[in-house]
Amino acid sequence: MKEIIVNNDMKISQVVAGCMRVADANLTGHQFLTFVEECMEMGITTFDHAPVYGGYTCEKIFGDAVLRVRPQLRKKMQIVTKTGIVLKGKDGNKTIRYESSKKEIQKEIESSLRNLGTDYIDLLLVHRPDILADPQETADALDQLVQEGKVLHLGVSNFMPSQIAALQSYMKNPISINQMEFSVKTTENFTNGVMDDALIRRMPLMAWSPLGGGSVFSGEDKQSVRLRAKLQEIAEDYHTSIDTIMYSWLFRHPVKIAAITGTLNIERVKKAVEALEITLSYDEWYQILEASRGYCVP
Structure with missing residues (x-):
């Protein structure tokens, strides 16, 4: 498994197991633990969560099924x-909102x-990005969590x-990664400054929805x-699947x-891992971009 260095001293696996759909998968605790262990056997050591996933349930499912049963796995992931x-309904809220206040950050991390x-x-x-956030308050809350370990x-x-630069200007610790939507279907972030900013900062990125929602x-x-026609054509040349080519397009x-x-289907996860062994040519990469946009580059 290829790894990516974050902030000079932490390594994450280039394929990350997303846990957003755990609550909808109808897996037993043992089945989910098996999935996690199979991921780790392939070298996938990084697991992506958020408090709101599964309506505030996915993190606890992971804790109950994995770390409370196999606590020795913690140091390996x-x-x-x-x-x-x-989310709407949480603490009486009438709508979904973004909030990066110190109080909310502290409450969420403890949970x-x-x-x-x-x-x-x-x-x-x-x-x-929270439109109402006081950047100094947010920065102080984040820095304090690092200081506390x-x-x-x-x-x-x-x-x-620009939003990264604004928040970073108030922080003591570096912003070391940005998670954005990238896929063969959603290509805007390749040309709107996100990639350039990452290169300037020597900062890696994480791609959510890398298959474009399917x-x-x-x-x-x-x-x-x-896209389906072009991806199938290229996939046949590599004797692989179109989803593997979609991942390899990002990794290029x-x-x-x-x-x-x-996904919680281990066979589909393997297709992402297989993409790490494929390096698309310039021509192949731009053919896929052209298929996505519907026109060639100017």
Whole structure:
């Protein structure tokens, strides 16, 4: 398994196991533990969480099924979780909101630690930019968590370069990763400054929804039809599947991108791992970009 260095001293696996759908999978605790162990046997040591996943249930499922049963696995894995989204109905809220106040950050991290069954988080991300956030308050809360040893590294999710720069200017600790949506279907973040900012900062990225929500496999919209045909053509040349080619397309970029799988089917996870062994040519990469956009580069 290829690894990506974060903030000079932490390694994450380039394929990350996403835990957002754990609550919907109807797996027994033993079945989920088996899935996690099979991931780790393939070298996938990084697991992506958020308090709001599964309506505030997924972190506890992971803690109960994995770390409370196999506590020895903790030192062999990296846990990523997030802060800053509050769902409708939580504490009487009438709508979903983003909140990066010190009070909310502290409350969420304590809940995550308790639910996951751990005393530290390897990587904490601010889940979404909070329009009302006082940047100094947010920065102080994040830095305090690092000082207390509850969090080892900090990052953001769904932040544009200017938003990263603004928050970083108030922080003592570095923002070491940005988690964004990247896929053959969603290519905007390749050309809107996100990639350039990552290169300038020598900062890796994480890709959520790296398969574009799955519509490439069966969607009848024009983009999906174009992509499916091109991906199938290239996949046949490599004797592999189109989802493996979709992952390899992301891994080809000079920015180190870790892809978050969204499946609990171990066979589909293997397709992401297989992509690490494929290096697309320039021509193949741009053919896929052209199929996605529907036009060639100018």
